[in-house]
Amino acid sequence: MSATVIDGRAFAAKVREQVGEHVTRLKEAHGITPGLAVVLVGEDPASEVYVRSKGKMTLEVGMKSVEHKLSAQTGQQELLDLIDALNNDPEIHGILVQLPLPDHLDEDLVINSIAPAKDVDGFHVSNVGLLGTGQKSMVPCTPLGCLMMLRAHHGSLSGMNAVVIGRSNIVGKPMAQLLLGDSCTVTIAHSRTKDLPEVVRRADIVVAAVGRPEMVPGDWIKPGATVIDVGINRIERDGKKKLVGDADYDSCAAVAGAITPVPGGVGPMTIACLLANTVTACCRANGLEEPEGLTA
Numbered sequence: 001m002s003a004t005v006i007d008g009r010a011f012a013a014k015v016r017e018q019v020g021e022h023v024t025r026l027k028e029a030h031g032i033t034p035g036l037a038v039v040l041v042g043e044d045p046a047s048e049v050y051v052r053s054k055g056k057m058t059l060e061v062g063m064k065s066v067e068h069k070l071s072a073q074t075g076q077q078e079l080l081d082l083i084d085a086l087n088n089d090p091e092i093h094g095i096l097v098q099l100p101l102p103d104h105l106d107e108d109l110v111i112n113s114i115a116p117a118k119d120v121d122g123f124h125v126s127n128v129g130l131l132g133t134g135q136k137s138m139v140p141c142t143p144l145g146c147l148m149m150l151r152a153h154h155g156s157l158s159g160m161n162a163v164v165i166g167r168s169n170i171v172g173k174p175m176a177q178l179l180l181g182d183s184c185t186v187t188i189a190h191s192r193t194k195d196l197p198e199v200v201r202r203a204d205i206v207v208a209a210v211g212r213p214e215m216v217p218g219d220w221i222k223p224g225a226t227v228i229d230v231g232i233n234r235i236e237r238d239g240k241k242k243l244v245g246d247a248d249y250d251s252c253a254a255v256a257g258a259i260t261p262v263p264g265g266v267g268p269m270t271i272a273c274l275l276a277n278t279v280t281a282c283c284r285a286n287g288l289e290e291p292e293g294l295t296a
């Protein structure tokens with residue numbers, strides 16, 4: 001048996017197409033162009049790749065894209081002032097501050113200074129609380145992308161055993177909330193989890209969000225289970241630079257029912273969901289009907 005490969009790149013292209021149609025409608029019917037501002041502090045080469053790719057795709061779907069690149073030495077107040085200006089800019093509907101921030105900046109304070117309605121990452125405590133209580137919120141892009149692929153593959157997720165490996169605020173915890181919202185029985189595993197292989201073997205759905213190259217081998221996977229690989233790890237093998245996930249792809253694909261590849265799985269969906277959230281935020285800000293199927 002060999003797993004169905006869930007093509008995140010193709011799925012993301014469809015989501016962007018839907019986003020593009022909504023952008024056109026907003027422009028033609030209401031004269032509104034959704035705008036996304038991305039703030040990058042410091043010069044992390046990997047972050048610059050994502051920021052460039054986000055900017056390019058934002059323009060491709062017809063939205064306005066603004067990038068603010070600040071030096072690594074930027075002071076806290078300077079960053080807060082920029083966020084304040086973006087919060088008050090009527091042409092900006094979504095604000096993303098690329099994480100991680102340099103150590104001298106207070107990440108929680110910075111994120112919580114973004115207006116919740118413009119928090120397209122869904123990291124503000126208000127959005128976290130709304131999601132946790134099942135209320136309308138901004139949903140974090142990576143978990144939202146994973147959920148869309150899972151729903152498309154399975155239809156209903158009700159009653160499935162889901163194991164999320166990783167408990168970060170940006171991936172693991174919101175992923176678990178979304179799976180719970182879709183009536184999965186959810187286990188969150190982390191670095192202190194005992195007998196991780198046994199825990200993972202019970203899962204119908206495994207979401208790996210750890211940041212350890214190929215740490216999940218195929219013999220942890222229940223035959224037929226779905227593996228969603230969030231990990232983005234840059235490694236060097238046989239003298240070549242390579243991008244690998246947190247799952248050992250070949251051995252997992254041999255037993256899984258379905259699997260997302262790296263690259264070409266969760267990553268492209270993250271960016272597509274960022275664009276979707278920006279359109280959603282723009283519609284909400286203007287009291288207009290929200291796009292269907294682009295939120296959780």
Ligand SMILES: NC(=O)C1=CN([C@@H]2O[C@H](COP(=O)(O)OP(=O)(O)OC[C@H]3O[C@@H](n4cnc5c(N)ncnc54)[C@H](OP(=O)(O)O)[C@@H]3O)[C@@H](O)[C@H]2O)C=CC1
Nearest residue numbers: 142166167168171190191209210211230231232266267270
């Ligand atoms: N594709 C995409 O769009 C995105 C990909 N990523 C990638 O996903 C991965 C995870 O990101 P992020 O959540 O931010 O990472 P964090 O480093 O914030 O969290 C990693 C989590 O993994 C857990 N962990 C570490 N080692 C082990 C272990 N040996 N066994 C079990 N659990 C372990 C940690 O546990 P503990 O809490 O106990 O320390 C922690 O909860 C990274 O590779 C990142 O690059 C991230 C965002 C978007």
Ligand SMILES: Nc1nc(=O)c2c([nH]1)NC[C@@H]1CN(c3ccc(C(=O)N[C@@H](CCC(=O)O)C(=O)O)cc3)C=[N+]21
Nearest residue numbers: 049050097098099100121232263264265267268270271
């Ligand atoms: N505030 C904030 N929000 C984020 O959503 C956020 C962040 N900070 N910091 C960093 C992580 C990481 N992340 C990725 C997005 C897209 C790809 C992606 O498109 N990856 C491609 C490959 C890209 C490549 O080749 O490097 C793929 O998987 O196919 C990966 C990783 C968003 N993050």
